[in-house]
Amino acid sequence: MPASKTKPQGPAAVVRDYAVMLAGSIVYAMSMVMFLRPAEIPVGGLTGLAMISNFFWGWPLGVQTIILNIPLFLWSWRELGRSFVIRSGAAMLMTSILMDVFQLFVPAYTGDRLLSALFGGALHGIGMGIIFSRGGTTGGTDIISKIVSLRTGRTVGNIMLLLNGIIICAASFAYANGSPSIALETILYSIVMQTIASFAIDTMLGGMDSGNAAFIITDRPEEISQAVFARLGRGVTAMNAEGMFSKTPRTTLLCAIRSHELLSLKRVVAAADPHAFMILTNAREVVGNGFNAIPEQIRNGGKDQKNHLKEGKNNNDQ
DSSP, rough: OOOOOOOOOHHHHHHHOOOOOOOOHHHHIIIIIIIITTTTEEEEEHHHHHHHHHHHHOOOOOHHHHHHHHHHHHHHHHHHHHHHHHHHHHHHHHHHHHHHHTTTTSSSOOSSSSHHHHHHHHHHHHHHHHHHHHTTOOHHOOOOOOOHHHHHHOOHHHHHHHHHHHHHHHHHHTTTTTHHHHHHHHHHEEEEEEEHHHHHHHHHHHOOOOOEEEEEEOOHHHHHHHHHHHHHHHEEEEEEETTTTOEEEEEEEEEEGGGGHHHHHHHHHHHHHOOOOOEEEEEEEEOTTSSBOOOHHHHTTTHHHHHHHHHHHHHHHO
């Protein structure tokens, strides 16, 4: 059967994606100008390197970030594909320009560094999450990590952790003027910021419409399924299973529900089969009928993803 072709994004969808990335860039730039740079809390990536030279020589943060990213984007054009470079380049330019523009009139918070780490990390992660959700990045170590991962097989996360860790430590010692205790304190504030930012990114990408997945092992799948249909209006998927100790065929039912429906599900299952075995687990996001619909930009982005994977395969074969 031939593979189905995914309809490419139309002009309106592309404009909408870039408008959303602009909104994310605004939030990202605000986090840098209002909280992180004034509190001297370093971030990873090339922006972290730019923070070091900004601290010593006062060079504009955004201009430096653009200059440092230019060779990386030229390198990644062949390695990672045109779509990735165009979207990430646009996001990088927007965040960099906005950082320097906001520096002219946005007030800086100069109070408690812990508050700067908390609120700066939250805004930083929200901004990056919005940008990531539309297929962009802010460049820097994101690009290096992806390329090194393609060539070495190491995970992107481990490479980014190493590179960003080196940059954050270097920036922390620069801010400390040679004092190990101040450098350590700065590193700890940066860890707090990165933790908050990571949580915010996961929330933005995973969505806030979380739910629960229920695995129900039962001898009465029909009774339970019909009760779930009638009482909760949820779908149920049946899977054949076997008890490895008793060697008895069983049926495992899978049902996705919202958190407030847990008690009702337990009552339904207990009434239909008192001997049923249930496993309840958190689902970070549930997408589909009865829950959130799959976003349009994801449905229409299949062609770009397919081309990107093909380009990556061709590059690895060379």
